[in-house]
Amino acid sequence: MKVFEIRDPGTPGALRPTDREEPVPGPGEVLIEIRAASLNYRDLLILRGHYPNLRLPLIPLSDGAGTVVATGPGVSRVKIGDRVAGTFHQNWIDGPPPRHAIALGGDRDGVLAERVLLPEEGLVRIPDSLSFEEAATLPCAAVTAWNALFVQGSLRPGERVLVQGTGGVSLFALQFAKMAGAEVIVTSSSDQKLEKAARLGADSGINYRTFPEWDREVLSRTEGQGVDHVVEVGGAGTIARSLSCTRPGGHVAVIGVLSGGQAELPVFPVLAKQLRLQGIYVGSRTHFEQMLKAIVRNRIKPAIDRVIPFSSAPDAFRALEEENFTGKICLKF
Numbered sequence: 001m002k003v004f005e006i007r008d009p010g011t012p013g014a015l016r017p018t019d020r021e022e023p024v025p026g027p028g029e030v031l032i033e034i035r036a037a038s039l040n041y042r043d044l045l046i047l048r049g050h051y052p053n054l055r056l057p058l059i060p061l062s063d064g065a066g067t068v069v070a071t072g073p074g075v076s077r078v079k080i081g082d083r084v085a086g087t088f089h090q091n092w093i094d095g096p097p098p099r100h101a102i103a104l105g106g107d108r109d110g111v112l113a114e115r116v117l118l119p120e121e122g123l124v125r126i127p128d129s130l131s132f133e134e135a136a137t138l139p140c141a142a143v144t145a146w147n148a149l150f151v152q153g154s155l156r157p158g159e160r161v162l163v164q165g166t167g168g169v170s171l172f173a174l175q176f177a178k179m180a181g182a183e184v185i186v187t188s189s190s191d192q193k194l195e196k197a198a199r200l201g202a203d204s205g206i207n208y209r210t211f212p213e214w215d216r217e218v219l220s221r222t223e224g225q226g227v228d229h230v231v232e233v234g235g236a237g238t239i240a241r242s243l244s245c246t247r248p249g250g251h252v253a254v255i256g257v258l259s260g261g262q263a264e265l266p267v268f269p270v271l272a273k274q275l276r277l278q279g280i281y282v283g284s285r286t287h288f289e290q291m292l293k294a295i296v297r298n299r300i301k302p303a304i305d306r307v308i309p310f311s312s313a314p315d316a317f318r319a320l321e322e323e324n325f326t327g328k329i330c331l332k333f
């Protein structure tokens, strides 16, 4: 079977097509024919060699969906023909996170392969209303946004949410926050992207190139109050401004490192405003399943920017790098 693997992260041509022997499911294992996958910024970090402790060669990507084609002895959660997606953390089922979470496409081989073997516990069934491409957008970005807003954030109708940029996590956060009756402010590098965010329901958009001090703009658009929640994906370059435009007692979901992962944290606003900084690392299978119910009931359609053939996977990584997209970039197998 055809796979793409990373042998030398950080080198040109690090992602290579390779033939591997098709795996045979053992006890509790399920063989899935992958039909679609999606990319996350994390996959770019891994390809660039900015991720520690990778087991090389590595089949990248955490997010894929497909059909069950074989099951090993004792499998009871799924059967041949079921449409499924892998969970990001293969060993975080419910409750608090495990001490050593095992993430697809990082701690173990991912889904950029025609067929993938996963433990039955690391799967969710995907609803009929979602295509394989749509389902493949969900395991990382959508579960992260869900966990940030509803599990850790306890978002309520009428609250204000700030989402940064128009990538995968942020557009899911926008859609989920609107679903819950919140007011959403989106920042972006581009007015065109802000128009797309407005079509998904954003109440207000701020171009952070036009307004480098975008936190002041957030404060001015919230009558000086600030927002209740920040979906913090910017990291080092945005965290201080995020703290500045969060209301006293508000919540900052610390998620991303788009502008770097080493920040100098201004402690004073955190204590003076009694802010809650909550680290998020995707979520559990239970979070994924709860989110799927909400997606179906509210007819949420993931924002897919483009679909690229599996054989052109390196083009998808280039597209992600160029940041000339909104929402998700998918691969079709």
Ligand SMILES: NC(=O)c1ccc[n+]([C@@H]2O[C@H](COP(=O)([O-])OP(=O)(O)OC[C@H]3O[C@@H](n4cnc5c(N)ncnc54)[C@H](OP(=O)(O)O)[C@@H]3O)[C@@H](O)[C@H]2O)c1
Pocket: 039, 040, 041, 042, 140, 141, 144, 164, 165, 166, 167, 168, 169, 170, 187, 188, 189, 190, 193, 233, 234, 237, 238, 254, 255, 256, 257, 258, 259, 280, 281, 282, 283, 320, 323, 324, 325, 327
């Ligand atoms: N902790 C977790 O569980 C978790 C899970 C998923 C992702 N993440 C992290 O969250 C971040 C976003 O991931 P993603 O996969 O959603 O990314 P993505 O889809 O690749 O999003 C990229 C977009 O982010 C925006 N952006 C880039 N630099 C920015 C900055 N300095 N400030 C604000 N926006 C910026 C740009 O949109 P505009 O042009 O519109 O500004 C860009 O197109 C990454 O750092 C990723 O590693 C963490």
